[in-house]
Amino acid sequence: MTAVIYKSKYGSTKRYAEWLAEALGADLLVRESVRAERLRQYDTLIYGGGIYAGGIAGISLLKNCFPAAEGQRLAVFAVGAAPETPESRKALLSKNFTPAMAEAPLFMLRGAMDFGKMTLKDRMMMNLMKKMLDKKPEEEREEWEKNLMSLWGRASDWCDPANLQPILNWAEN
Structure with missing residues (x-):
């Protein structure tokens, strides 16, 4: 069971x-309603959370309980606005995965960004990031930083079911 x-x-x-x-x-489970002991009944766990300040939302559930049972398979997908880079992958793994989770694959998916729907706190954090990027010469900006600046203030949505194919391939093996 998955x-x-x-x-x-x-x-x-x-x-x-x-x-x-x-x-x-x-089975589809919302993180807030799941207790670690419930996860023991599954052979395969696939966890997804948004990326906020380098952390994967709600991943503490897995950090505290994995591996819950011998033979369980685990994969994680992280959803953010920026495209994946080797640096972002490395940072997510080091900040969010425990040694017990080291063998689990991390899939990074692009989500959506809509400044009009952000909380005040998130808008303030984004504005601080923009101020920092405004000070950085454009030729020194990383690709994701240039991309973010080009999208500033607009709603963007990169969600696509086709992005799930690598996870589906993993799950079916």
Whole structure:
């Protein structure tokens, strides 16, 4: 049995989790309603959370309980606005994965960004990031920083069920 567990703030992670659970015939579980002991009944756990300040939302559930049972498989998908880079992958792994989770694959998916739907706190954090980027010469900006600046203030949505194919391939092996 497979469980897709997710924590979503603005909806992108929820959309991916719903598509994934449907494609796999898996149970769909909301992070806030899941206790670690419930996860022991599953052979495969796929966890999804949004990326906020380098952390994967709600991943503490897995950090505190994995491996819950011998033979369980684990995969994690992280959803953010920026495209994946080797640096962002390395940072997510080091900040969010414990040694027990080291063998689990990390899938990075692009979500959506809508400044109009952000909380005041998130808008303030984004504005601080923009101020920092404004001070950085454009030729020194990383690709994701240039991309973010080009999208500033607009709603953008990169969610696509096709982005789930690598996870589906992993789950079916």
